[in-house]
Amino acid sequence: MKKDKVLIIGAGLCGSLLAIKMAQKGYQVEVHEKLPDMRKHDLDAGRSINLALSDRGLRALRSADLEHEVLSQCIDMNGRMIHNVDGSTRMSNYSGRQGEKINSVSRPGLNKLLLDKAEHFPNVDIHFNSKCKAVDLVKPAAYFIDKGGDETEVGATVILGTDGAGSAVRRSMMARTPELLFNFSQSFLRSGYKELEIPPTASGEFKIEKNALHIWPRGKFMMIALPNLDGSFTVTMFHPFKGEGGFESLDTEEKLLDFFRTHYPDSLEHFPNLAEEYFKNPVGILGTIKCYPWQAFGKTLLLGDAAHAIVPFYGQGMNASLEDVRLLDEMLEKNRGDWSVTFNEFQEFRPENTNAIADLAVDNFYEMQDKVDDGDFIKKRNLEMLLEQTYEDYYSKYSLVTFQEDLPYSEAMRRGRAQDELLMKICSDPSLEDLPLERIYQQLKQI
Amino acid sequence: MKKDKVLIIGAGLCGSLLAIKMAQKGYQVEVHEKLPDMRKHDLDAGRSINLALSDRGLRALRSADLEHEVLSQCIDMNGRMIHNVDGSTRMSNYSGRQGEKINSVSRPGLNKLLLDKAEHFPNVDIHFNSKCKAVDLVKPAAYFIDKGGDETEVGATVILGTDGAGSAVRRSMMARTPELLFNFSQSFLRSGYKELEIPPTASGEFKIEKNALHIWPRGKFMMIALPNLDGSFTVTMFHPFKGEGGFESLDTEEKLLDFFRTHYPDSLEHFPNLAEEYFKNPVGILGTIKCYPWQAFGKTLLLGDAAHAIVPFYGQGMNASLEDVRLLDEMLEKNRGDWSVTFNEFQEFRPENTNAIADLAVDNFYEMQDKVDDGDFIKKRNLEMLLEQTYEDYYSKYSLVTFQEDLPYSEAMRRGRAQDELLMKICSDPSLEDLPLERIYQQLKQI
Known part of the structure; x- marks a missing residue:
C-alpha cells in the first residue's frame, strides 16, 4: 500500500466513487461525510430522487468496474415524451441512432451502492455525521465536528473536497481570497x-x-x-x-x-x-456555482458540485462530477502520483469544460420549458434525427454532450452551438426547404 | 424634520456624501464607520491616495453644492502622457474639446471634506470605530462592535450599506441566499x-x-x-x-x-x-464584485463598492459611487420618500449600468498597458480627437463614459463599443485611408 493519505470530504456520488478509485490505486483513504449513513437513515424527503445517468457517468463507473451493476438498476429513457395541454403526446428521441439513450437512476440507490463498494476496501475508512468546519490549506488538515459537538483535526497528504454546492472546503479557499485570488460566482x-x-x-x-x-x-x-x-x-x-x-x-x-x-x-x-x-x-x-482556482498549494482540490454546481436541465450534473473522478484518476496515473502537478493540470483543463456544461444547462432550461413544442424547433429536431440515422459521424448538440464521452464539454458546446445555428437557419427559411440532406451534412462537417 | 431614521454603514466617499444628501432631505441620519476618524489618524499608508474625479462625480457633488469647493482641491489632467522606453513622451488628450478634462483629487482629502460637511448637520450623528458585524434585514437593525469589544444594536427605518468591497451588509444578504436568490460574483x-x-x-x-x-x-x-x-x-x-x-x-x-x-x-x-x-x-x-439583488425587504440597500466594486482603469469607481448617491436621491424625491418603491427602482435601473462600467474598466486595463502605444490605436485616437474637434455632438467611447454625465453607463458602453469597432476597422484598413471625415461622422451617427 502507498503511504500517501487521501482525505475525502463529502461522500455523495462524487466522493464515494473517488474513494473507490483512490482505494484501487492503493492510497490510504479517509472519508468524512456530514450526514448520517444514508444506508441506515432515510434522508431524501422531497429532494432530487432520481437522475439521468449517461455516457460520461457510465464511463467513469466503467473505470471502476461498476458500469454493469449500476445499469442493472437503471431504466432506459429513449427520448423526451412531450405532453401537450390537450393531452396528446409526442415522443422525441434523444438520438437518431439505436442504443443511444439515457438512464434513470435513483440517486440514493446509486450512492448506497458506491458506499458499499468503497467500504469494502480495507484501505478506506468512512466517518458519517462528521461535518467539516474548515480546512487548513497549507498543512493540509481539516477540522470536523461530530454529532456530539466534539472536534477533531485530520491531517492528510492531500484533501479532496467533494462536499457539494455548499462546500466547506471551498469556503476555506474563499476565506483566503487575496492570497488565492479566488474567483467565485453564484447565480x-x-x-x-x-x-x-x-x-x-x-x-x-x-x-x-x-x-x-x-x-x-x-x-x-x-x-x-x-x-x-x-x-x-x-x-x-x-x-x-x-x-x-x-x-x-x-x-x-x-x-x-x-x-x-x-x-x-x-x-x-x-x-x-x-x-x-x-x-x-x-x-x-436552482443555482450555478463557478469558481477558480480549484486547488490550493498543491494539497487541496475541489471536485464535483463543490467546484461547479450546475442546474439540472442537461442531465449532466452527476455525469460531470463522475467524469471529474475519471479525469483526476487518469491524470494522476500519467503524472505518476505527483499530486501538485496533477492538481494544477486538472484545474487548468477542467473548469473551461464545466463552465461550458453550466451554460448549456441554463440554455436547456429555456429550451425545455419553452422551445420543445415550437414548430421550427420540432423541424430542426426531426432533421437532426434524420442526419443521425443517415450519417454515422454526425452528432447533434445533445448527442455531442450526452453520448460523446471523450469529447470535452467545451468542444461539444462550441460545435453544438454552431450546428444549432446552422440548422435553425435552415429550418426557419422556407427557401431552404428543399436543401438536400447531403448538402446540409457537408455544411455541418465544416464546423 | 422627518421622523424616518436612515442608518448608513460606512463613511467612505459614498457614505459621507449620502449622509449629506439624506441630511439635506431632513432625515435623521446615523452613520457608523469601522475605521477611526481619518481626520485625526493617518490611515492611508500606501493605498490609493489619489483618484480621478470626473463629470459624473462632479454632478453628484454639485447636487450637494460642493462642486466648486472640491474642484479647488483638484489638479486638472488634460490627457494621458505616454512615456516610451526610450524616454520620449507623447501627450494624448482625453478629448478633442476644450475644457473636457479629469481631475486628480486626494481620496482622504475629499473624504475629510465630506465628513466635515456631514458632521455640520445637526441631524447627522457619526460613530467611528464602530464595526458592523451583521444586519437583521427584516427588522431592520444592524449590530456593531466598538473598539472595546462592546456590541450595540441600532434600529432604523432603512439601512444603507456603503461599507465597501468587503461589505458586511452584503454578507448578511448573501447569508440569506436561498430566500433572496442572491447572485454574487467576485473576480x-x-x-x-x-x-x-x-x-x-x-x-x-x-x-x-x-x-x-x-x-x-x-x-x-x-x-x-x-x-x-x-x-x-x-x-x-x-x-x-x-x-x-x-x-x-x-x-x-x-x-x-x-x-x-x-x-x-x-x-x-x-x-x-x-x-x-x-x-x-x-x-x-484588483477585483470586480457584482451582485443582485441590492435591496432586501424594502428596508436595506447596497450602494457604492458594496454593490459594485470595480477595477480602477476607467477612473470611474468613485464617480460611479457618487452617481449612485445622486440617483438614489432623485428617485427618492420622485417617489415622495417611499423607500421600498425607490429601492426597487434603484436596483432595477442601476446594476445594468454598474455592470457595464465594471466590464469597461477591465477592458481598459488591457488598453492602458498594451494598446496605447500601438500604431492603429494611436491613429484611431487621433481620428477621435479630430472628430470631437469638428463635430460638437460626437463623443468618443472615453468621452461618453467620462464627460456625458447624463448618459447611463450601459448606453455609453453600447455606443462606445460600436464606435470603436467602426473606427478600428477604418484605421486598420489601408483602402479606407482617404475616407472623408464627414462620411465617417455620418456612419458614426447611425450607431
Whole structure:
C-alpha cells in the first residue's frame, strides 16, 4: 500500500466513487461525510430522487468496474415524451441512432451502492455525521465536528473536497481570497422546483410510458417526470417563485387544482395526493456555482458540485462530477502520483469544460420549458434525427454532450452551438426547404 | 424634520456624501464607520491616495453644492502622457474639446471634506470605530462592535450599506441566499498594484508634467502617475503577481533597479527612495464584485463598492459611487420618500449600468498597458480627437463614459463599443485611408 493519505470530504456520488478509485490505486483513504449513513437513515424527503445517468457517468463507473451493476438498476429513457395541454403526446428521441439513450437512476440507490463498494476496501475508512468546519490549506488538515459537538483535526497528504454546492472546503479557499485570488460566482434562476410522485398502478405497473423522460412544457414553467424501478415516477415542477404559475401564487388547494386542470390536465388523474404532496414538499432553488482556482498549494482540490454546481436541465450534473473522478484518476496515473502537478493540470483543463456544461444547462432550461413544442424547433429536431440515422459521424448538440464521452464539454458546446445555428437557419427559411440532406451534412462537417 | 431614521454603514466617499444628501432631505441620519476618524489618524499608508474625479462625480457633488469647493482641491489632467522606453513622451488628450478634462483629487482629502460637511448637520450623528458585524434585514437593525469589544444594536427605518468591497451588509444578504436568490460574483485580475511616490523638487515644483495622467505602458505591465497638490505624484505599478515583471520576481533591490533601468528608465531619476518604498509598501489586489439583488425587504440597500466594486482603469469607481448617491436621491424625491418603491427602482435601473462600467474598466486595463502605444490605436485616437474637434455632438467611447454625465453607463458602453469597432476597422484598413471625415461622422451617427 502507498503511504500517501487521501482525505475525502463529502461522500455523495462524487466522493464515494473517488474513494473507490483512490482505494484501487492503493492510497490510504479517509472519508468524512456530514450526514448520517444514508444506508441506515432515510434522508431524501422531497429532494432530487432520481437522475439521468449517461455516457460520461457510465464511463467513469466503467473505470471502476461498476458500469454493469449500476445499469442493472437503471431504466432506459429513449427520448423526451412531450405532453401537450390537450393531452396528446409526442415522443422525441434523444438520438437518431439505436442504443443511444439515457438512464434513470435513483440517486440514493446509486450512492448506497458506491458506499458499499468503497467500504469494502480495507484501505478506506468512512466517518458519517462528521461535518467539516474548515480546512487548513497549507498543512493540509481539516477540522470536523461530530454529532456530539466534539472536534477533531485530520491531517492528510492531500484533501479532496467533494462536499457539494455548499462546500466547506471551498469556503476555506474563499476565506483566503487575496492570497488565492479566488474567483467565485453564484447565480440563481428565478424559478425553483418541487417534487411530486406518480405512484405505480395497483398492480405495480407504470401509469405512463416507462422508457421516456416526460415533459409538460408550458413556456414560463414546466413539469417533468422520470421513471423509478418500482413503477413510480418522480415528477418535478419547475416554476417561477413569483408571477404566473409561481409557487407563491399556488397557495391554496383550490388554486393548485385549478392550475393543474388548466395547464397539466392529463397528469391530474395520476396524482392520488397532489395537494398533500405539494404543500408538504419544499421548494428547492436552482443555482450555478463557478469558481477558480480549484486547488490550493498543491494539497487541496475541489471536485464535483463543490467546484461547479450546475442546474439540472442537461442531465449532466452527476455525469460531470463522475467524469471529474475519471479525469483526476487518469491524470494522476500519467503524472505518476505527483499530486501538485496533477492538481494544477486538472484545474487548468477542467473548469473551461464545466463552465461550458453550466451554460448549456441554463440554455436547456429555456429550451425545455419553452422551445420543445415550437414548430421550427420540432423541424430542426426531426432533421437532426434524420442526419443521425443517415450519417454515422454526425452528432447533434445533445448527442455531442450526452453520448460523446471523450469529447470535452467545451468542444461539444462550441460545435453544438454552431450546428444549432446552422440548422435553425435552415429550418426557419422556407427557401431552404428543399436543401438536400447531403448538402446540409457537408455544411455541418465544416464546423 | 422627518421622523424616518436612515442608518448608513460606512463613511467612505459614498457614505459621507449620502449622509449629506439624506441630511439635506431632513432625515435623521446615523452613520457608523469601522475605521477611526481619518481626520485625526493617518490611515492611508500606501493605498490609493489619489483618484480621478470626473463629470459624473462632479454632478453628484454639485447636487450637494460642493462642486466648486472640491474642484479647488483638484489638479486638472488634460490627457494621458505616454512615456516610451526610450524616454520620449507623447501627450494624448482625453478629448478633442476644450475644457473636457479629469481631475486628480486626494481620496482622504475629499473624504475629510465630506465628513466635515456631514458632521455640520445637526441631524447627522457619526460613530467611528464602530464595526458592523451583521444586519437583521427584516427588522431592520444592524449590530456593531466598538473598539472595546462592546456590541450595540441600532434600529432604523432603512439601512444603507456603503461599507465597501468587503461589505458586511452584503454578507448578511448573501447569508440569506436561498430566500433572496442572491447572485454574487467576485473576480480578480492576475495583476496587483503597488504605490510609490515621486516627490516634488527641492523648490516644491512638479518633476514631470503637472496636468496629465502619466502612463508607462509596457504590454504585460505598466506604471501610472497622478499629480498631488503638494507637487508630488502618486505612482502606481500595475504588475502581474507572477511571471515576467511579476512582483514575486522583483524580490531584491538589484533586480528591482535592473528592471526599472530596462523598462522605466526615464522614471528612475525621480525616485529618491525607490527600493525602500517598493519593499515597504504592500501589493494590493484588483477585483470586480457584482451582485443582485441590492435591496432586501424594502428596508436595506447596497450602494457604492458594496454593490459594485470595480477595477480602477476607467477612473470611474468613485464617480460611479457618487452617481449612485445622486440617483438614489432623485428617485427618492420622485417617489415622495417611499423607500421600498425607490429601492426597487434603484436596483432595477442601476446594476445594468454598474455592470457595464465594471466590464469597461477591465477592458481598459488591457488598453492602458498594451494598446496605447500601438500604431492603429494611436491613429484611431487621433481620428477621435479630430472628430470631437469638428463635430460638437460626437463623443468618443472615453468621452461618453467620462464627460456625458447624463448618459447611463450601459448606453455609453453600447455606443462606445460600436464606435470603436467602426473606427478600428477604418484605421486598420489601408483602402479606407482617404475616407472623408464627414462620411465617417455620418456612419458614426447611425450607431
